Amino acid sequence: MADTVSDVIIRRLKDWGVTRVFGFPGDGIGAFDGALGKAEREGEGIEYIRPTHEEICALMATAHAKFTGEVGVCVATSSPGGFHMVNGLYDAQMDNQPVVAIVGQQGLASLGTFGQQESNLERVFQDVACYVQTIVSPAQAEAVIDTAFRTARARLQPAVVVLPHDVQAMKAVTPPVAHWVSRASRVPASSAITPPEEELRKAADILNAGERVTLLVGAGAQGATDEVLKVAELTGAGIITALRGKDVVPGDIPHHTQQVGLLGSLPSLHQMHECDTLLMLGTNYPYAEFLPETGAARGIQIDLKPEQLGLRYPTEVNLWGDVRATLQALIPMLEPTSDPSWQRTIADEMRGWEREEEAEAMAHYDDGANPRRFYYELNKRLPDGVIVTADAGTTADWYAHHLRFKRGMRGDLSGRLATMLAAMPYATAAKFAYPDRPVICTIGDGAFQMLGMNELITLKKYLGRFSNKQFVVLVMHNNDLGQVSWEMRTEDADPVWRTAQDVESIDYAGYARLLGFQGIRVEKNEDAASAIETALAYEGVTLIDAIVSRNIPPLPPDITKEYAKNTGLALLKGDPFEFDVIRDSATALATEGIERVKGALHLGRGGKHSDESQQ
Known part of the structure; x- marks a missing residue:
């Protein structure tokens, strides 16, 4: 049987190192799916993972790119399937991840004729993708696939290839040496970019002159851990990680103060207020109000995305380059500092902050377990090599505050x-x-109900192929879209609107057991540790259904007047949980205050850092 365009594309995917695709079938991508099935039967296929929804396919492709550094690939049928993938592709775009989406389309003759499931897919994907192209002839197929992969990798963005149904089954041709025909390369563009020496020297001079250097490290520094730590050693710098860069710097580095901002630590905020030099590494940290005041610190930024250089802070030097390669070139130009006082100050305050975090996790609330307690106990028991994910919402707060990788x-x-x-x-x-x-x-339970519950079905389907079957799902069950509820109060001074905010309560542990998994329901703080130990000892999937309070505030490290004022106004307008919010907030604030006083007294006995710790 002669090769088809689909056969050629599958071989090209393998040439680009693709071993796994996340797909959902449909008639618009039917001939390509048929070719994937044929390749699988012949032992030359690509692993095809079929979750429960096309949005999940795109999010899985994005996550694959994040965790492996490879190009993630997702496949879906024409219009409805492609539309479902858009959200996941925007996740790839906004977090700078290389993903290639292959989307089916109705036959060529249907284009522009208002046919069933025919739409202008190139226009649909134009904003989300760095490259969008429809394959309209067999001679074009290899060049389009190669360009999609090369562009996605070089620009760290998603690319979309639209594949009409009839083209999928056309007889393949070798691209001829002819006018209008491209004969493409399967080689990626090099991304180990380093800036010119004179620009590196400018950056080195600024760092060498700094007395209080702070590094803000993002996910773009992944793979450069040793270089980041070497720069911190030479310059005496403190380290802050952006939320997605949390795992770039080990959590046991004493002068690593974790995140900054609403989800961050007080030592990180103090670093930003007091540093005289800021080096931003592979981060597009978006909250400018938590960066130094203009002119208070000299700024340098290193990033592979040139359009994001100098965007958040008025930096003096913007180095377009790969973080690891650039730091390797920069390190020989740095002069070792002999003054460790800045790092020591940061480490001292961070120890006090850790005591405060522990106290907040141990606090008792009458209307449900303390969500912080679960993350605190989890952090103490994280197994070697673990991979942890968090969702948007208050789970991201607890993840940022309590987990140390x-x-x-x-x-x-x-x-x-x-x-x-x-x-x-x-x-x-x-x-x-x-x-x-x-x-x-x-x-959180709101996110879990959206499509998260579906993916327990995907796990049930594929669990047998994992050599380590440990998979723990920790659901924060508070019957509320918690983060949005707090944003209504603190940002808009509005009371919680239960019509929109309530999440229907179900037995999540029972649902897990229905699928043959281990389900554990926890209602008390003191049972959190044993539940996590039981889950981590189980060779299989465990769901912990944590019944937690909906009224515990995700407190920022520094409460602004606006935050306090808006919350008060929201409560005065008749918040349905007014009493519980006041009580639980008071408990959290009291715990926080007690620990800060203790920290101030502790540092005061040591002398020189007592003023700073009381800020």
Whole structure:
């Protein structure tokens, strides 16, 4: 049987290193799916993972790219399937991930004629993708696939290939040496970009002159951990990680103060207020109000995305380059500091902050368990090599505040898009990428109900192929879209509107047991540790249904007047949980205040850092 265009595309995918695609079938992509099936039967196929929804396919492809550094690939049928993938592709776009989507289309003759499931897919995907192209002839197929992969990898963005149904089954041709025909290369563009030496020297001079250097490290520094730590050692710098860069720097580095901003730590905020030099590494951190005041610090930024350089802070030097390669070229130009006082100050305050976080996790509330307690107990028991995902919402707060990743551990979430439900497809994709490693998904009940519950079905389908079957789903069950409820109060001074905010309560542990998994329901703080130990000891899927309070505030490290004022106004307008919110907020604030006083007294006995710790 002669090769078809679909056969050629499948071989080309393998040439680009693709071993797995996430797809959902349909008639618009039918001939391509048939070719995938034929390749599988002949032992030359690509692993085809079929979750329960096309949006999940795209999110899994994005997560695959994040966790492996490879190009993620998703496949869907024409219009409805392609439309479902858009959200996941925006996640890839906004978090700078290389993904290639192959989307079916009705036959060539139907284009522009208002046919069944025929729409202008190129126009639909034009905003989300860095490259969108329809394959309209066999001679064009290889060049389009190669361009999609090369562009996605070089620009760290999604690319979309539209594949009409009749073209999928056309007889393949070798691209001829002819006018209008491209004969493409299967070689990616090099991304180990380093800036010119004179620009590196400018950056080195600024860092060498700094007395209080801070590194803000993002996910773009993945793979450059040793270089980041070397720069911190030479410059005496403190380290802050953006939320998606959390796993780049080990959590046991004393001068690593974790995140900054609403989900961050007070030591990170103090670093930003007091540093005289800021080096931003592979981050597009979006909250400018938490960066130094203009002119307060000299700024340098290193990033592979040139359009994102100098965008968040008025930097003096913008280095377009790969973080690891650029730091390797920069390090020989740095002069070692002999003054460790900045790092020591940061480490001292961070120890106090950790005590405060522990106290907040141990606090008792009358209207449900403390969600912080589960993350605190989980952090103490994270197994080696674990991969942890978090969802958008308050789970991201607890993830940021309480989890500390050691070397070899990974963690991620939907960053700039912050889409709900991503934690489950992220975790499932991580399990496919690393079937020998434990995976933990932390998610709220609202996100879990969106599509997250579906992915327990996907796990049931594929569980047998994982050598390590440990997979833990930690559901924060508070019957509320918690983050949005708090945003209504703190941002808009509105009371919670239960018509929109309530989440229907169901037995999540029972649902897990229905599928043959281990389900554990937890209602008390003191049972959190044993539940997590039981889950981590189980060789299979465990769902922990954590019944937690909906009224515990995700407190920022520094409460602004606007935050306090808006919350007060919301309560005065008749918030349905007014009493519980006041009581639980008072408990959280009291715990926070007591620990800060203790920290101030502790540091005061040591002398020099007492003023700073009281800020």
